[in-house]
Amino acid sequence: MILPVKISKAIRQPAGTNSWKAWFNKDISLKGISKGKKLKINQQVKVIQLFKQLLKAGFTLTEIVAFLERSHLLKESSLSLMKASLMRGDRLDQMFASVGFSDNIVTQIALADKHGNLLGSLTKIETYMLRMTKVRKKLMEVATYPILLLGFLILIMLGLKNYLLPQLLEGDGKDNWAVQLVQIFPQLFFVSLCGLLVLSLILYLWVKHQPALVFYRRMAKIPFIGQTVRLYTTAYYAREWGNLLGQGIDLLDLVSLMQEQKSNLFRELGADLEEALMLGQSFPDRIATHPFFTKELSLIIAYGEANARLGYELEVYAEEVWQAFFNRLNKATTFVQPLIFVIVAVVIVMIYAAMLLPMYQNMEGMMS
Numbered sequence: 001m002i003l004p005v006k007i008s009k010a011i012r013q014p015a016g017t018n019s020w021k022a023w024f025n026k027d028i029s030l031k032g033i034s035k036g037k038k039l040k041i042n043q044q045v046k047v048i049q050l051f052k053q054l055l056k057a058g059f060t061l062t063e064i065v066a067f068l069e070r071s072h073l074l075k076e077s078s079l080s081l082m083k084a085s086l087m088r089g090d091r092l093d094q095m096f097a098s099v100g101f102s103d104n105i106v107t108q109i110a111l112a113d114k115h116g117n118l119l120g121s122l123t124k125i126e127t128y129m130l131r132m133t134k135v136r137k138k139l140m141e142v143a144t145y146p147i148l149l150l151g152f153l154i155l156i157m158l159g160l161k162n163y164l165l166p167q168l169l170e171g172d173g174k175d176n177w178a179v180q181l182v183q184i185f186p187q188l189f190f191v192s193l194c195g196l197l198v199l200s201l202i203l204y205l206w207v208k209h210q211p212a213l214v215f216y217r218r219m220a221k222i223p224f225i226g227q228t229v230r231l232y233t234t235a236y237y238a239r240e241w242g243n244l245l246g247q248g249i250d251l252l253d254l255v256s257l258m259q260e261q262k263s264n265l266f267r268e269l270g271a272d273l274e275e276a277l278m279l280g281q282s283f284p285d286r287i288a289t290h291p292f293f294t295k296e297l298s299l300i301i302a303y304g305e306a307n308a309r310l311g312y313e314l315e316v317y318a319e320e321v322w323q324a325f326f327n328r329l330n331k332a333t334t335f336v337q338p339l340i341f342v343i344v345a346v347v348i349v350m351i352y353a354a355m356l357l358p359m360y361q362n363m364e365g366m367m368s
Contacts, residue, residue, distance in 0.1 A: 043073060048125055051122060052119060052123060055119060062086060078099040078100065091113055093113060105125055110261055111261070124239065139333045142334070145337075213272065220292040228329070231325040238315070246314075247311070255270045284302040285298070301313075
C-alpha cells in the first residue's frame with residue numbers, strides 16, 4: 001500500500017551543508033507544540049496493532065485516525081495532536097512522537113519511512129512489544145505474592161516492636177541480638193528504602209548527562225547486565241540495519257540517516273561510524289571496537305559483505321539474538337521470586353529468634 005505523499009515523504013539534508021543553512025532547512029514544525037505524555041505500553045501496542053491491520057486493509061492515514069477516534073483507544077487530547085499532525089503534513093514518526101510513543105518506536109517508524117517496509121516494521125514492533133509485555137507480566141506475577149508477604153511481615157514487626165518488645169526489654173531479652181535487630185528493623189528498612197531512592201535519582205541524573213556511547217560502553221562491562229545490554233543493542237541494530245541495507249541503501253547513506261534519528265545512541269553511533277568510514281576503517285572492524293555489540297556481529301557483517309547479502313544476513317542474525325535476549329529475560333524473572341523468599345525467610349527467623357531466645361534464656365536461668 002502507498003501512503004499519502006505528505007506523510008511518507010522523507011526529509012533528507014544533503015551532505016556537506018553549511019551549519020547555518022542546515023539550521024534553516026531543518027524541520028521545526030513540532031517546536032512550540034505541546035506534546036502528549038508518554039502513552040502506556042498497552043496503549044502503544046493496541047495503536048500499533050490497529051495501524052498495522054488497517055494499513056494492510058488499504059486504509060489511508062486520515063481514515064485510520066478517524067477509526068482510532070471511534071475506537072476510544074486514546075484520549076481526546078492525544079487524538080487532537082494526531083489530527084493536528086495530520087493537517088500539518090507531518091511524517092508518521094512525527095505523529096507518533098507528538099502523542100507520546102517511546103523514542104524506540106518513533107525511531108523504527110522513521111527508519112521504515114526510509115526503507116519503505118512500514119508493514120514489516122510495524123509487525124516487528126508489535127512482536128517486540130508483546131514479548132516485553134509478557135516478560136513484565138511474568139515479573140509482576142512472580143514478585144507480587146512475595147512482596148505482599150514481605151509487607152505483611154514488616155507490619156508484624158511493627159506490631160512486635162510496639163507490644164512484644166517492651167515486655168522483652170524489661171527482662172534479660174534486652175541484651176539479645178535478635179531483639180535489638182527487631183527493634184531497629186523498621187527504621188533500618190525505611191532508611192535503606194530512602195537511600196535506594198536517592199541513589200536511583202543520582203544515577204538517573206548521571207546517566208542523563210552522559211554521552212550515550214560512553215554510557216552503553218560502561219553498561220556492557222557490568223556482569224550479567226552487560227550481556228543483556230549486548231544482546232538488546234545487537235538485535236535492535238542488526239534488525240534496523242538489515243531492513244535498510246536490504247532495500248538498497250548504502251553504508252554512507254545509512255550512517256547519515258542514523259544521525260537524523262531521535263535516539264541519542266543512534267545519532268552518536270552514526271557519527272562515530274561515519275568518521276571511521278571516512279578514515280578508511282571498514283564497517284565490521286569499527287563495530288568490533290564497540291563492547292555493547294556481540295563479537296559475532298562484526299563477523300556476520302564481514303560475511304554478509306563478502307557474499308553480497310549483508311541485509312539478509314543481519315535480519316536472520318537479529319531474529320536469533322532477539323530470541324536469546326528474551327530467553328535471558330525470562331530466566332532472570334525466575335530468580336526474582338526465590339530472592340524475595342530468602343529475604344522473607346530471614347525476617348521470619350529474626351522474629352522467631354526475638355521471641356524464643358529470651359524464653360530459652362529465662363528457662364536456663366530458672367534451671368540454674
